Amino acid sequence: MAFPYGTALLAVPVAGAVVTAAIPTRKAPQVRAVAIGTSLVTLVLSVALLVDFDKATAGYQFVESKGWIKALGIRYLMGVDGISLFMVVLTGLLFPIALLASTHIEKRVNAYFALMLTLEAALMGIFLSVDLFLFFVFWEAMLVPMYFLIGTWGYDRRIYAALKFFIYTAAGSALLLLGILSLAILHAGATGT
16 A cells, blocks of 8 residues: 555644644744744655656556545545646745745744645645545635735735735635536536436
């Protein structure tokens, strides 16, 4: 049985976010150390995924499939192909760099780093999800920390920028959900289920 890279790449940043959020803000160096350490572990996992990926095999690899909402045919279906592989590795590489560049943050340090790790987990979920509904869930999960990061730690007119971000992404998400539902209805009609 293959190592569950998909679940690990989600679980590590989420666990780091929980621990980071639990550390008191006055212990900023520990918060930064835990967050950066967590993102480095995620980077190591993404590089291990790259090394273990069989370039001679087409299709998804390291597939994890579990029933989720059986009545609607929705599954926890994670995997990686040749395109998403590099997005996962790039995400794993950029987050430690972003967190190292954010060490000057002093306002609500634990919340900032917890949101960054949550964002990393959601992005990993976007790139690793094979089920379209699961992709939508991770897409929506990515928008929440982004909104708060922009609205709280942004610069001039950050509230305006966060509100604009929310409006545009809500409209885009509504269209994405409409497209997913249309595909589900068309598939159900074509298969007679």
